[in-house]
Amino acid sequence: MVSRKQHVMPISGSSSVFKEDIFHGKVLFCTGGGSGICRGMTEAIMRHGANATIVGRKLDRLTQTAKELSQVTGRTCLPLQADVRSPSTLKEAVEKTLKEFGRIDFVICGAAGNFLAPIASLSENAFKTVIEIDTIGTFNTIKATLPSLRESKGAYIHVSATLHYHATPYQAHVSAAKAGVDALSAVLAIEEGPNGVRSNVIAPGPIAGTEGMDRLSLKNRDAVPAPTGRMGDIRDIENAAVFLFSDAATYITGQVLPVDGGSWHLLSAF
Ligand code: HXC
16 A cells, blocks of 8 residues: 655645746636635736736725735736626626726636535525525626627636535535536536637645635545645645646636545545
8 A cells, every 4th residue: 555644745836837927918807816715816817917806795805805916916906896696796897897907818716605514404595505606606707707708718717626526524515516616617618619718627625724624624534635645735726727727728628627636536435
């Protein structure tokens, strides 16, 4: 048996391996960009030259994040309040983005809701709420941005999970929601490929320092070491996003990229 303690793969990306200006002149629209993984991806895309809009429900947090991202990247970040469950607020955010930046090239559908609850005590409304945020929110974001992405021949990244590759207790709502996200992305990819639009999914594993991990404390997962010997870091997701939006990935669409150090393969063996 191979010992997984033998080697810890380092985190890449303390300085980017990608050219600095690859996204010069591009514009990112990111839902859930106020914190965590989506904030990290936005910062990485901006560091490579793009301007960005971050969308979320909490304007205070978005405004602070936008200020910090603009400062560290030297690009412009526009904070806009919208709820992905509300198509009209999303459309308004898209209109404001187009007014400010003139185009949208990249979309990250990252807004998500989560909590631990067994099916037996999960209320109908609780289940529906997560489906509405994750799955319908993704659909609403696609609908609001697709005309712009057709024009720019742009690309989507949807943030999913690896929870639904096997049964994860207390995560029925999120597992169902993320399976829907994966399916939406694949259909979008084949329908819009002829229009020059790509769509892919990033499926993060356990990523240290994120709200998801802090709130969920998925004990079963923590007990199983990743084959890479370490927890995920937000920079791992950032690098995957930069790659998928870059010209290095123009032949990649309709795919799910797990960024989890190989964890889910191991989990499915338990
Ligand atoms: C059981 C809960 C609950 C909990 C809320 N509900 N929290 N049920 N356990 N802990 C129920 C409520 O009782 C209510 O049902 C229904 O859900 C809606 O709750 P509201 O609070 O009214 O909804 P809302 O204000 O829209 O809040 C949405 C939320 C919230 C999802 C419920 O928790 C949220 O937005 N959380 C922050 C986002 C987050 O955690 N992001 C990280 C995602 S990480 P009733 O029946 O009472 O009306 C992620 C990655 C996963 O997704 C992978 C990790 C490895």
